Amino acid sequence: MSDFAIIWDWLAFAIRWTHVVTAIAWIGSSFYFVALDLGLRKAPGLPVGAHGEEWQVHGGGFYHIQKYLVAPERMPDHLIWFKWESYMTWISGAALLMVTYWAGSELFLIDPAKMELLPWQAILISAGSLSVGWIVYNNLCKSPLGEKPTLLMLLLFVLLVVMGWAYNQVFTGRAVMLHLGAFTATIMTANVFFIIMPNQRIVVADLKAGRTPDPKYGKIAKLRSTHNNYLTLPVVFLMLSNHYPLAFATEYNWIIAALVFLMGVTIRHFFNSMHAGKGNLWWCWGATAMLFVAIMWLSTAPMLRETVEQSEARPLTATQQAMIATPGWDAASSAVMGRCSMCHAREPSYDGIHTAPKGVLLETPDDITRAAREIYIQAGVTHAMPPANVSFMEPQERQAIVDWYRAAPKSLAFN
Numbered sequence: 340m341s342d343f344a345i346i347w348d349w350l351a352f353a354i355r356w357t358h359v360v361t362a363i364a365w366i367g368s369s370f371y372f373v374a375l376d377l378g379l380r381k382a383p384g385l386p387v388g389a390h391g392e393e394w395q396v397h398g399g400g401f402y403h404i405q406k407y408l409v410a411p412e413r414m415p416d417h418l419i420w421f422k423w424e425s426y427m428t429w430i431s432g433a434a435l436l437m438v439t440y441w442a443g444s445e446l447f448l449i450d451p452a453k454m455e456l457l458p459w460q461a462i463l464i465s466a467g468s469l470s471v472g473w474i475v476y477n478n479l480c481k482s483p484l485g486e487k488p489t490l491l492m493l494l495l496f497v498l499l500v501v502m503g504w505a506y507n508q509v510f511t512g513r514a515v516m517l518h519l520g521a522f523t524a525t526i527m528t529a530n531v532f533f534i535i536m537p538n539q540r541i542v543v544a545d546l547k548a549g550r551t552p553d554p555k556y557g558k559i560a561k562l563r564s565t566h567n568n569y570l571t572l573p574v575v576f577l578m579l580s581n582h583y584p585l586a587f588a589t590e591y592n593w594i595i596a597a598l599v600f601l602m603g604v605t606i607r608h609f610f611n612s613m614h615a616g617k618g619n620l621w622w623c624w625g626a627t628a629m630l631f632v633a634i635m636w637l638s639t640a641p642m643l644r645e646t647v648e649q650s651e652a653r654p655l656t657a658t659q660q661a662m663i664a665t666p667g668w669d670a671a672s673s674a675v676m677g678r679c680s681m682c683h684a685r686e687p688s689y690d691g692i693h694t695a696p697k698g699v700l701l702e703t704p705d706d707i708t709r710a711a712r713e714i715y716i717q718a719g720v721t722h723a724m725p726p727a728n729v730s731f732m733e734p735q736e737r738q739a740i741v742d743w744y745r746a747a748p749k750s751l752a753f754n
Contacts, residue, residue: 372564374610379391409552409554432521440465444458445656447513468505473526476498503592507593512587516586517581523570584697587698602630609623650700659705684702685700
């Protein structure tokens with residue numbers, strides 16, 4: 340079981356690395372083209388059908404870029420499509436969701452204090468919920484509301500807030516923020532896969548056939564691309580939030596997420612206005628700062644926390660009972676309780692720690708068995724925890740953790 344746990348952790352790292360790299364590529368190209376589109380200028384002598392042009396300098400050379408609002412008169416010989424950045428970001432993100440939250444559902448996904456779920460039930464809710472946003476959003480866009488972009492954006496915001504609240508009724512705080520990010524990212528990638536790319540293929544097919552492309556396809560794609568532009572920064576925040584308990588380990592995490600979406604609008608509005616030559620709207624930064632102050636206040640507002648007594652009273656699963664029955668449990672749990680629980684507690688006693696790091700609690704048998712694999716990796720195989728060994732965990736205590744985890748049945752490898 341121990342070797343498998345290490346391989347599994349490296350697999351998660353490799354997928355996370357892939358996800359970050361592809362996300363950088365997607366976000367980078369998206370931001371570039373939005374800025375380019377907004378910065379286009381009319382100029383005399385533009386080719387027939389050209390909407391505008393821009394001159395740029397980079398890498399020791401100059402670039403002369405022209406945009407055709409619908410399409411050029413003929414199909415160019417060399418055409419680059421931007422799609423795989425989006426697809427691979429979603430695919431790698433879905434894989435990371437499976438490896439981390441589905442395989443580790445008892446620690447990272449299920450919150451028994453909110454809803455008693457079996458792993459397969461939690462996974463089913465997780466997977467099924469991601470498609471809901473796209474179905475609702477896509478129908479809204481195809482309705483007459485598609486001609487009212489501001490109202491459409493407001494309804495999309497309402498949908499995201501409702502989903503954040505709904506996730507908070509079911510999952511752990513970490514999973515709430517992560518799933519809301521995945522929910523939004525699914526809408527964004529679906530925009531590319533189901534709308535933007537097919538519309539561009541229709542235009543290309545018309546050019547090849549000698550037909551005049553219908554401008555409606557470009558207009559529809561432009562609307563979806565604009566939505567993606569405003570949703571990008573909130574998604575990045577939500578994906579990073581799992582490292583910051585102040586963002587997710589509160590009953591108000593869904594409200595924090597809602598304010599983050601508003602911050603994404605104010606920040607992108609500033610840059611979009613600047614790139615369009617409409618001036619620097621400095622008030623956007625003031626609004627962003629006020630939203631961030633509200634988020635900080637919510638993160639420390641009185642919270643409804645599960646007590647130690649409630650955790651101890653909750654029935655242990657068969658998996659947890661098997662972990663406790665494994666030889667070495669007493670020594671391992673004693674090491675964890677003595678060296679880790681002062682920080683990983685519902686009310687941390689270590690100076691300067693206000694919430695349990697990453698929301699991981701290690702005060703009761705229920706807590707410890709749920710986090711068994713993380714404890715093994717972080718405090719047994721490696722010395723990552725306690726950080727700088729501030730609680731003076733002894734080598735024999737780390738060995739006790741390793742021996743206990745390695746002695747557990749192979750069937751418990753994901754725990």
